Amino acid sequence: MTIKNKACIVGAYEHPLRKAPDTSVAQLHAEVAKGAIEDAGLSVRDIDGYFCAGDAPGANVWSMANYMNLNKLRHVDSTDMGGCSYLVHVAHAAEAVAAGKCNVALVTLAGRPNSEGSSGTQVRDRGVNLPDAPFEMPYSPVTVNLYAMCAMLHMQKYGTTSEQLAWVKVAASHHAQHNPNAMLKNVVTVEEVVNSPMISDPLHRLDCCVVSDGGGAVIVAHPDVAKSLKRPVVNIIGAGETTKHQMGGKVDLTYTGAAWTGPRAFEEAGVKPGDIKYASIYDSFTITVVLQIEDLGFCKKAKAASSLPTGISFPVPENSRSTRMAAGSATTIPRTAAG
């Protein structure tokens, strides 16, 4: 079975706040849900599917379903995949709609990592039951180090420079000018990025995303519902999901799971990277964007970084609102970034 053309995204809403110390996480979830439902032109009574991840209070579906009084649910899913949870949710919602398990699915994300003081430079206590904990936690890994390692390898293997990585941030800062809710409103230069304080070599402060409060929600619905609404119809035509780990010791940090999910999504959609008019790429750190653009097939390995200094455009237009690098979105997970 394919999800191609079996479901549509009919509603989308991004919370305007980037700092919300006086709004509960549950209320943020409810506010983005309301925003997406109203954007779609639907009612809360139409929602019969609900998807949320670890950022939802309780990390389950029932607390938020109770809070929002979603009382017509017949399909629920609280899959947690960190910052890519919501992309997985949309694909799973499309599968559920295609299988007739629900007709109108709500996906919510919200968090207050800014107000709660989360940082990607903090060691996170992940508990003792994780099989990797006894081997890794003695070294106190933090998020930024785990990305810096990949950036350092990219530099060593492909000759990538800090100036090339900095162009990702420069582009993000230009795009953020047009988002009225952006956290960082000023355009930055390559010099400002490479001269910002070193956080974890080779990543400077401006190679890292902002940590913000807020959230967002989308509505996935059956094509018949989409056609009944007075909005442009956005069909879901392909998806891919995976996890990449240490591969039984064959660690290769030169690529990400995008190298596997991209081809699967393109195959299902029946399109090629060159057909894509707009790519929305996760931008937790500058190196994250470079690796993903390469892995998704928008350019050859090692070429993404060297293509950046030619301008602020990527091989395809990318990240027009720059929600993470400069504008800031909510993260659910108390690291530097997610969502």
Added chain:
Amino acid sequence: MTKIIEAVRQLRGEAHAKVQVPNCNLALAHGTGGAIGHRHGSATLIMERV
């Protein structure tokens, strides 16, 4: 999540005029969860405006 919202806004032609891609009918959103240095999740979504 913001990656999906950005793509939907582009496909609907609702992005700010300065960054709206003309006739944007095919968009991709991609996300990473966890940390690429040890373990992570990846997800790609392709959407089309009809």
